[in-house]
Amino acid sequence: MELDWSVIVHAMPALLQGAKLTVFIAVVGLAGGVLVGLLFGLMRAYGNRIVSAIAFVYVEFVRGTPIVVQVMFIYFALPVLLDIRVDAMTAAVTSIIVNSGAYISEIVRGAFLSVPRGLREAGLALGMPTWRVLAFVVGPVAFRRMTPPLGNQFIVSLKDTSLFIVIGVGELTRQGQEIMAANFRAVEIWSAVALIYLALIGVLTFALRTVEKRMRIL
Amino acid sequence: MSMVEFAGVTKRFGKTVVLDRVDLQIDRGEVVVLIGPSGSGKSTLLRCINALERIDGGDLRVDGISVLGSKAKVREIRQEAGMVFQQFNLFPQMTALENVAFGPRQVRGTSKVDAEQLARELLAKVGLADRVAHYPSELSGGQQQRVAIARALAVKPKLMLFDEPTSALDPELRQEVLRVMQALAEEGMSMVVVTHEMTFARKVGTRLIFMEHGHIAVDGPPVDLLDNPPNQRLRDFLQHVG
Numbered sequence: 001m002e003l004d005w006s007v008i009v010h011a012m013p014a015l016l017q018g019a020k021l022t023v024f025i026a027v028v029g030l031a032g033g034v035l036v037g038l039l040f041g042l043m044r045a046y047g048n049r050i051v052s053a054i055a056f057v058y059v060e061f062v063r064g065t066p067i068v069v070q071v072m073f074i075y076f077a078l079p080v081l082l083d084i085r086v087d088a089m090t091a092a093v094t095s096i097i098v099n100s101g102a103y104i105s106e107i108v109r110g111a112f113l114s115v116p117r118g119l120r121e122a123g124l125a126l127g128m129p130t131w132r133v134l135a136f137v138v139g140p141v142a143f144r145r146m147t148p149p150l151g152n153q154f155i156v157s158l159k160d161t162s163l164f165i166v167i168g169v170g171e172l173t174r175q176g177q178e179i180m181a182a183n184f185r186a187v188e189i190w191s192a193v194a195l196i197y198l199a200l201i202g203v204l205t206f207a208l209r210t211v212e213k214r215m216r217i218l
Numbered sequence: 219m220s221m222v223e224f225a226g227v228t229k230r231f232g233k234t235v236v237l238d239r240v241d242l243q244i245d246r247g248e249v250v251v252l253i254g255p256s257g258s259g260k261s262t263l264l265r266c267i268n269a270l271e272r273i274d275g276g277d278l279r280v281d282g283i284s285v286l287g288s289k290a291k292v293r294e295i296r297q298e299a300g301m302v303f304q305q306f307n308l309f310p311q312m313t314a315l316e317n318v319a320f321g322p323r324q325v326r327g328t329s330k331v332d333a334e335q336l337a338r339e340l341l342a343k344v345g346l347a348d349r350v351a352h353y354p355s356e357l358s359g360g361q362q363q364r365v366a367i368a369r370a371l372a373v374k375p376k377l378m379l380f381d382e383p384t385s386a387l388d389p390e391l392r393q394e395v396l397r398v399m400q401a402l403a404e405e406g407m408s409m410v411v412v413t414h415e416m417t418f419a420r421k422v423g424t425r426l427i428f429m430e431h432g433h434i435a436v437d438g439p440p441v442d443l444l445d446n447p448p449n450q451r452l453r454d455f456l457q458h459v460g
Contacts, residue, residue, distance in 0.1 A: 116305075118307035119310075121301075122301075124270065124296065125268055125270065125303075125370075126320070126321040126373055127296035128293070132324060136320075136324070140311045141311055144311075
């Protein structure tokens with residue numbers, strides 16, 4: 001077996017094009033996922049029975065089904081049900097939002113509830129409204145506790161974008177697959193693809209570590 | 219008008235009755251020391267005053283405002299009744315100065331400059347002028363509790379509630395907190411203090427209340443009650459806390 005690493009050079013522009021799309025889906029999807037997670041996490045932690053039940057059902061639906069099924073549903077089933085058109089990119093970004101949102105909501109809930117109850121009482125005892133106590137007293141402490149599991153989720157979601165190969169989004173894995181199909185250089189191309197993922201996640205890990213170092217976990 | 223007025227207040231946790239139709243009036247300037255065995259309802263009684271616990275029956279008014287009122291009214295009560303907790307509960311992400319300046323900025327609409335000025339004055343008053351930039355984790359328990367007292371005072375309350383303020387402290391650190399509380403009492407602040415510090419009760423208290431099974435069992439001047447306990451169970455209790 002002879003390896004020809006020069007094929008990577010030829011493949012690189014296309015792979016980087018794919019990597020750009022991967023990053024875009026992950027960043028937009030996770031930004032949405034954090035907002036959704038914050039909303040549903042707080043609903044579960046502090047909402048009344050109905051509000052909390054809504055959040056519970058959402059989380060259980062997402063956690064109880066594979067992300068591939070979720071993206072298939074959004075891309076193929078939802079258009080039929082709602083009579084709308086969903087393009088592949090929208091489906092991909094939506095999937096990350098919905099999927100990571102559920103996991104992040106559990107992270108948010110856990111972090112907020114792990115903050116000693118006394119802090120909340122101290123804020124309330126000053127005469128602050130509950131939402132201000134959550135935003136300015138409990139939130140900042142909870143946020144610090146969220147960082148490690150949140151980083152974990154960011155990494156998982158970034159890699160989950162590779163599953164969008166099934167709906168034909170031209171992200172990194174899809175690009176690798178297409179090049180491979182044309183030149184049959186499996187070892188070279190998949191090595192390159194793997195290294196690009198590794199580099200992306202390396203950057204993410206470094207950024208997370210910097211954030212963690214700059215604030216003390218309380 | 220009384221500062222605090224309990225009228226037939228009942229509080230239950232599940233099926234346990236913690237406060238059983240309590241009637242109590244506390245006037246401006248009184249320093250009420252609440253004692254009693256654990257589970258007698260003294261902390262709960264204190265926490266009902268600023269509505270950290272919801273009452274299940276009767277009515278409770280603080281400076282004329284009922285704890286059963288709207289959320290805005292309850293917040294008004296909490297601004298009038300400062301609270302100091304056993305576990306300090308300082309905000310760990312803020313320095314001592316930020317902890318104290320936080321309340322007035324949040325609930326009194328005080329500007330940052332004015333709030334920090336006030337915080338400096340209050341921290342100086344509790345003897346911590348040189349600790350303004352320290353985080354709670356960098357302070358001793360006694361210092362943390364004094365910051366917590368300054369934090370409560372910053373909202374300019376008319377009444378201060380202390381929930382076992384020295385119970386989490388080593389004996390040698392208790393005095394610094396008790397001295398701050400005594401100074402506050404001498405300025406005429408109305409206070410309700412749950413504590414086991416009998417020396418403080420005798421020296422600073424104007425009134426001693428002994429609670430038992432959710433009732434006020436004994437209520438009177440501290441010196442008389444401590445020297446001649448009118449009730450056998452108070453006598454036993456005092457022997458235990460020595």
